[in-house]
Amino acid sequence: MKNKNALKYALLITMLVFWLVAFIMFYAASGAEERGFLKIPAIVLICLGALIFIYLISGVIISEVKNSKIRNAYRSIPLHDLNDYKAELDEIRSNFAADTAPDKNHILSKYQSAGTADWAKPYYDNNVVKVGEIYFGALVQANSNLFKKTRANPVLPGVIVYSTDDYYESNPTELKAIADKLFGDKANNDLRFERKFFTAKLLPQELTDGRKVYITSIMIARKLLPQYRLCGENTLVPVIAAPEKSTSVFIVDCKYWTDNIVAHFINESL
Numbered sequence: 001m002k003n004k005n006a007l008k009y010a011l012l013i014t015m016l017v018f019w020l021v022a023f024i025m026f027y028a029a030s031g032a033e034e035r036g037f038l039k040i041p042a043i044v045l046i047c048l049g050a051l052i053f054i055y056l057i058s059g060v061i062i063s064e065v066k067n068s069k070i071r072n073a074y075r076s077i078p079l080h081d082l083n084d085y086k087a088e089l090d091e092i093r094s095n096f097a098a099d100t101a102p103d104k105n106h107i108l109s110k111y112q113s114a115g116t117a118d119w120a121k122p123y124y125d126n127n128v129v130k131v132g133e134i135y136f137g138a139l140v141q142a143n144s145n146l147f148k149k150t151r152a153n154p155v156l157p158g159v160i161v162y163s164t165d166d167y168y169e170s171n172p173t174e175l176k177a178i179a180d181k182l183f184g185d186k187a188n189n190d191l192r193f194e195r196k197f198f199t200a201k202l203l204p205q206e207l208t209d210g211r212k213v214y215i216t217s218i219m220i221a222r223k224l225l226p227q228y229r230l231c232g233e234n235t236l237v238p239v240i241a242a243p244e245k246s247t248s249v250f251i252v253d254c255k256y257w258t259d260n261i262v263a264h265f266i267n268e269s270l
Contacts, residue, residue, distance in 0.1 A: 008059075011052050018049035070255075074226045077263040082270075085136065086169045088258045092238050093134045095256040105129050105240065105253045107155060107221050122199055122247035123157075123219045132242035134252055136172035137162035138179040139235050141191060146220055146230045158220045158230075159191065160249065161203065162239055163213040172236050178207055179234040182215070190215065200243040214241075218249045225265075226254045232268030 025042035029035045082088065096105075106126045142158030161179050162168075168175055182203075186192055190201065197217040207213070218239075222228040238252040238261070254262060264270035 008056065011056060015049045015052040015056075018045040018052070022046045022049070071227060074254075074262050074266060077259045077266075079263045079267055079269070080260055082260060082264060084170075085172050088261055089134065089136060089169055089238065091258045092252060092256055092261065095258075096134060096252060099256070105224070105250060107219055107250055119197060120219075123197065123217060125246050125248035128240055128242050128246035128248045128250060131245045132240040133164070134238055134240055135162050135164060136168060136175060136236050137239035137241075137249070137251075138172070138175035139230065139233070139237065140179045140182050140215065141186070142220060142230055146222070149227065149229050151222065151228060154223065155219050155221045157197065157217055159215065159217055160237070160239065161213055161215050162241055162249065163208075163211060164241070164243065165211045165213070167211060168213075175213070176234045176236060178203070178213060181207065183234070199247045199249075214243055216241075216249050218251070220251060224251050224253045226257075226262050227266060231265055232270065235265060235268070236270045237265070 022042040022045040025038040025045070029038040029042070103126075106129065107124055137160040140159040140161055143153075143156035145153050146156050146158065161175055161182065163175065182189060182191060190196065190198060199216050200214050201216065203213045203215055205211075220230070238257060239249050240252055241249040254265075257265075261270065
């Protein structure tokens, strides 16, 4: 993937250089009749640049069409009962591990707001993809725009609870109950500070029956969600986390989810 991106940037720079040189040649040819021959190589460079432009644009269009087909196909996945959450989670882990792309599931830090890079860095630590494990998380709250069907604001913040305890692999709906309690009492907990971001904070044990459960702010990328938006309140999502090794938690790219998890997420029944 990195090689493909490097090639695209190289072609883009080449195209711009071709057109710049062509402009200079045309300018030189227009200033003196004896330099009229420069128009021929200038036209050649313009044509070569145009071919590169067409190649780059067609790649973007083809990619977008392919992506749209995948997203539309998600809506036709049949809805079946979720009887074994652990089996679904293990399949997601297997799907994720099978992909050897070096930049899979990365969240681009270019979406950090201007002037906020220092506070944002802990939430864009892509190293979590290498050192983390996949767990179920439950949405506590998120920027309201994330619930809208749009491609604007590609990355926005939210808050989730998750646990590394094996118990929640089979019983993730209990995380939803915890998330619901936290949101219902937000006037008396960390959620009351709307602009305060935090990472890997352990919840009081009286909320978790003595089990280790974390609450954390995360950056939610629309491209990782089946329909580019969040569906439903306190919904479950597969997340990558490593609370002892990384400050970031990312939602797992939906292309690794099981069909059943995708279907329930879209139907707001997860």
